[in-house]
Structures are given as C-alpha cells and as structure tokens.
Amino acid sequence: MTFNLEEIYQIASTIWETAIGLQIEPESQDALASIGNRPRSTAACIQITGAWNGAILLDCPVEVARLVASIMFSAEPAKVTVADLQDAVAELVNMIGGNFKALLPEKCFLSLPAVVEGGDYSTRIPGSKLLGRACLCCQGHPVSITVLEKAVNQAAAA
Amino acid sequence: MSTATAPRPTIDSKFVLPFMNATRDVFLKMAGVTTTIGKPHLKSDTNAGYAVCGIIGFSGQITGSVVVSFSDTAAEKLVEAFAGVKLALTDPDFADAVGELANMIAGSAKKHLGAVASISTPSVVIGKGYVVANNRQIPCLVIPCSSPFGDFAVEVSVKRSPAL
Numbered sequence: 001m002t003f004n005l006e007e008i009y010q011i012a013s014t015i016w017e018t019a020i021g022l023q024i025e026p027e028s029q030d031a032l033a034s035i036g037n038r039p040r041s042t043a044a045c046i047q048i049t050g051a052w053n054g055a056i057l058l059d060c061p062v063e064v065a066r067l068v069a070s071i072m073f074s075a076e077p078a079k080v081t082v083a084d085l086q087d088a089v090a091e092l093v094n095m096i097g098g099n100f101k102a103l104l105p106e107k108c109f110l111s112l113p114a115v116v117e118g119g120d121y122s123t124r125i126p127g128s129k130l131l132g133r134a135c136l137c138c139q140g141h142p143v144s145i146t147v148l149e150k151a152v153n154q155a156a157a158a
Numbered sequence: 159m160s161t162a163t164a165p166r167p168t169i170d171s172k173f174v175l176p177f178m179n180a181t182r183d184v185f186l187k188m189a190g191v192t193t194t195i196g197k198p199h200l201k202s203d204t205n206a207g208y209a210v211c212g213i214i215g216f217s218g219q220i221t222g223s224v225v226v227s228f229s230d231t232a233a234e235k236l237v238e239a240f241a242g243v244k245l246a247l248t249d250p251d252f253a254d255a256v257g258e259l260a261n262m263i264a265g266s267a268k269k270h271l272g273a274v275a276s277i278s279t280p281s282v283v284i285g286k287g288y289v290v291a292n293n294r295q296i297p298c299l300v301i302p303c304s305s306p307f308g309d310f311a312v313e314v315s316v317k318r319s320p321a322l
Contacts (some may be wrong), residue, residue, distance in 0.1 A: 008206065046215075047215045049276040050276065051312055055279060055281070089274070100306075109217040109218060111217045111278045112273045114281055114291075118289055119285075119287045119289025120287055121286065122283070123283050124250070124253040124283075124284070125280070125281050126279070126282055127279055127280070138267040
C-alpha cells in the first residue's frame with residue numbers, strides 16, 4: 001500500500017478542527033527529534049486488521065493531551081485527570097484510525113486504542129514496517145502520527 | 159470526566175481460563191520455562207507496572223486488549239530462554255521476541271474464546287515510569303504469574319462485542 005503524508009495531515013487537521021476546535025499544522029521533520037526528549041508524553045496506538053494490517057501511532061506531549069482532554073471533557077486543564085487525558089488521546093487516535101480506515105480496502109477492523117503515558121519509554125511495533133511519519137505542530141508542541149504496515153513474511157507467503 | 163459513581167466492572171469468566179492455560183503452555187513449550195499462575199484479580203489502580211510490556215489488541219466478536227508485562231530482568235531471562243540467545247533491552251530483536259510471546263499467548267487463547275476475533279500486531283513498550291492505560295469501559299483482570307526467572311503478569315481486558 002502507498003499513501004502520502006498529506007493524507008495523514010488532512011485527516012489530523014480535520015479531526016483537530018472539528019472535534020476539538022484546534023489548529024494543527026505541518027512541522028519540519030527536524031522537530032521529530034525533540035519528541036523523544038520530552039519529560040512526559042502520551043502515545044496511543046490503534047491497530048487495523050483485515051484486508052490491510054497495520055497500526056497508527058499518535059505521540060504527543062502531555063501538554064497537548066491535557067489541552068485536548070480539557071476541551072473534550074469541558075474541564076479546566078488543571079482538573080484533568082491522567083485517565084481523562086488517556087481517554088482523550090485514545091479518542092483522537094480512534095478518530096484518526098477510523099478516517100484512515102476509509103482509505104483502506106474493505107473489510108478492515110479497528111482495535112481499541114492502547115495508550116501509554118509516562119516518561120522514559122519507547123514504543124515498538126515488531127513485525128511492521130514504517131510507511132510514513134507525519135510531524136505536526138499543535139499549540140507550539142510537536143505531535144507525530146506514524147503509520148506502520150504489517151510486514152509480510154515472505155517465507156510464509158510463498 | 160471521571161465519575162465516582164461508575165459501576166464496578168465485571169469480566170466474563172469464560173475469558174479467563176484460556177489466557178491462563180495459554181500463558182502456561184506458551185512458556186513451557188516455547189521457552190522450556192515452567193510458570194506458576196496466581197489468583198487473578200481486577201486491576202484497581204493505574205500505577206506504573208513492569209518495565210517491559212507486549213500489548214495485543216482484539217477486534218471482531220471480541221474487543222479489547224491483552225498486556226503481557228515483565229520486569230526488565232525477568233524479560234531478559236525469559237527472552238533468552240525463548241530466543242536461545244541473550245538480547246539486550248535495546249536490541250530490536252528483544253522487542254520482537256516480547257511481541258512474539260504476547261502474540262502466541264493471545265493467539266493460543268483466542269482459539270478457546272468461542273468467538274471469531276482478530277488479533278493485532280503486537281505493540282511493545284520498554285521503559286520506566288510509564289502506565290499502560292486500560293479502557294474504562296472494559297474491566298481489566300490481572301493474572302499474576304511467576305517463573306524461576308522472575309514474576310510477570312498477563313492483563314486481560316476483553317469483552318464480547320455487542321455489534322457483531
């Protein structure tokens with residue numbers, strides 16, 4: 001499968017504007033380097049199975065997660081709980097996955113989002129290959145959306 | 159927002175035994191490690207757990223996720239027993255091995271869940287001070303496990319999908 005990062009940007013932009021009323025803009029790929037250096041971040045992954053197999057990973061700093069949660073749940077940012085911001089980022093990646101699924105051949109299923117929140121951690125999707133990574137900017141903070149496709153085991157496929 | 163009056167979640171007991179058996183079988187057959195399965199309990203907190211997690215999503219007639227989590231030392235030794243070679247936490251093959259263990263446990267259990275479901279590619283998280291969040295609509299049952307190499311846990315958070 002091929003797709004371009006512009007499609008991911010359009011999906012993200014639409015969701016950000018319609019669901020939470022925020023702007024999200026493309027960011028240079030150089031900003032990706034700073035994502036791994038943040039003290040706390042929230043990552044949400046949604047898996048797609050069926051006619052196409054892969055995953056979408058949303059990674060954002062806790063500041064963005066808190067802002068999104070405060071808007072989504074109509075709460076003051078200071079009163080947003082960890083569970084709220086996890087739910088908010090899960091909902092975002094669920095919407096991104098749902099929109100991305102529309103680009104895929106029938107019939108595909110979305111898993112429930114898996115959300116990880118914390119400091120010093122790394123996330124990997126073994127057995128998948130990187131299709132693309134969009135680097136975006138929300139309220140001055142870098143946000144990345146990564147699309148991974150399950151790698152076909154050539155030996156098994158033969 | 160969070161509500162203090164949320165009903166206490168429950169989990170279908172039919173979903174528990176397949177994961178207990180699958181965990182025992184996978185480690186015994188694939189790593190030659192005998193594991194002891196403890197008494198399952200509902201996960202009640204969001205404190206940071208073990209350092210290495212393999213996460214598998216379920217979709218179809220069963221939705222939810224399963225998280226297999228290990229301490230870093232237990233993970234290193236169990237992966238060594240499974241892969242036959244010592245791998246560092248930072249080695250990409252280490253994450254592959256953790257993902258494969260989670261995949262085999264979920265795949266083996268899936269056959270006995272009595273439903274048509276797909277399991278996702280595993281996600282592997284390695285680090286410190288992080289929390290894997292559970293869906294608040296689905297209860298999470300923790301199956302504590304012990305092995306000669308250290309303790310680990312299988313967190314089962316699945317439900318039958320009403321849409322299918």
